[in-house]
Amino acid sequence: MLAKYKNEYVLSIFMEEEKNIYDVIIVGAGPAGLTSALFSVRDGLKTLVVARTLGGTANSILKLENWPGYKGTGIELMKNFYEQLKSYPIEVIVDDVQSVEKKGEGFVIKTSSKEFGTKTLILATGTKRENKIPGEEKFVGKGVSYCATCDAFFFKDKTIAIVVWEDSSAEEIITLANLAQKVYVVCDKKFKAKRELKKVKKKIEIMNNSVLTEIKGEDKVQGLMIKDRKGEKEINVDGVFIVIGATPITEFAKKLKLKMNKENFIVVNEGMETSVKGIFAAGDVINSTIKGVLTSSAQGAIAAKNAEEFLQ
């Protein structure tokens, strides 16, 4: 994906020797990062975006229908975000951030090639899925989804599975069960949030102590291999939602001693302020119960407005 981007976009890669000082540096260039950049630069702040890829995980959405006024792919929308941003005096660097340190009143960011100083920082680093399941990559957007809020509608009256933690995801399961004909709930331990699912219990089948081992199909998802204590079996489904295993990218956050929740998502208040003054966070990396392109984008806008206010 990165390679494709590198050809498509003309990036402003700044390699000068002198140390640049910014009003705000944004790490990450998904919906939250690109929107916070738009709002920052429009407020007249000297803004730099550093990101490993442009578009973030939104690039993997093949059919995005809950961004108001838009129908298309995630990657197309992210291109639109980026094209709009390019019309402003902003710098965007595709590079790895290697460290972030507090220094005096601000922060120093080191990438693989350069150092930058900034007065405020917006972390919009998102999440990554490690340890992908066989077949997962092949079927992303073709039956494999990571976001019930985004994609539930595509599985109206279908049979689907959702792979969850033992004690959360009840909201997602209800959303899916309201639309789908049947929902398998696949949990590697004993699923605990059963009581909350009372109203939809006729539609769900809970599979405890079960692990998804493979996603099967030809052009799209048709079946799942599920392993439990008795052995392995195949179930027929039209899609699978994988809610677990998306870990927030918070290496810098840990070193900066930001407050995080037990799953390592960054804790922010309503204004997207973290526990360290001058550092804001937005998007999938924060402890928000509602995920998705729209809410991430709005969080980016709020982070930028409050970074601007902090600079006063």
Added chain:
Amino acid sequence: MLAKYKNEYVLSIFMEEEKNIYDVIIVGAGPAGLTSALFSVRDGLKTLVVARTLGGTANSILKLENWPGYKGTGIELMKNFYEQLKSYPIEVIVDDVQSVEKKGEGFVIKTSSKEFGTKTLILATGTKRENKIPGEEKFVGKGVSYCATCDAFFFKDKTIAIVVWEDSSAEEIITLANLAQKVYVVCDKKFKAKRELKKVKKKIEIMNNSVLTEIKGEDKVQGLMIKDRKGEKEINVDGVFIVIGATPITEFAKKLKLKMNKENFIVVNEGMETSVKGIFAAGDVINSTIKGVLTSSAQGAIAAKNAEEFLQ
């Protein structure tokens, strides 16, 4: 504007006699209302939108550049929102809501022609500006703006005025002052938030006990008539931000005894819940410090998600 819309859109106007019961009725069809409708219907809720106009005050934005990935007019974007919504099984009625009453576990909405029942309600009624100033209507989007967050960027290095309450709007003034060459702050009493403006004081001129009486210009705003205790004078400006006088449309909210702040904006929590169970609110009508199409839209999404959760 309404007449124009009525020709442009094919509306589903339902005039059957039987009483319809919905999962959610949304009052208002601006960014917040249309987005909450999109998220509701995609979650499988039986959804009705009742609104006086489609698009709301966003229709008056002639140059919308802080909706990520989009450049165009507000009315075009609102049309995109509506076109997308029409692809779902949703009902939209352009009509006046005459009353909203709590009845049993739900609510009854009366429009000028019909009654509807609903289990949950999302109020996205927005604001209206009464008592417009001579010239105001003519120059909307041509120098007259109601939103510093949205339009500040268009006045980079220009001279502008902002018409404010005595004790708020400091944030907007700072945003404008950071970009503009000069900002007149026009206040009908003695402006109190002076201390917060310390860092930008060189750029601002406060005009106390002053009232904007007329907006002048040919194709765009060129000057303002300002009346103070000594008489009336003209100042040269390239634009004027009118922050005061946009009152929330909360007649129903009052009757439903929703908690409101002193300016009559509806008080909501993070989840867009009002003080009455089953009623949510989003967009310009709520007590949010950050205004704009994007944040209103995200609030609509959050209201819809929480209305769905409430229904469980």
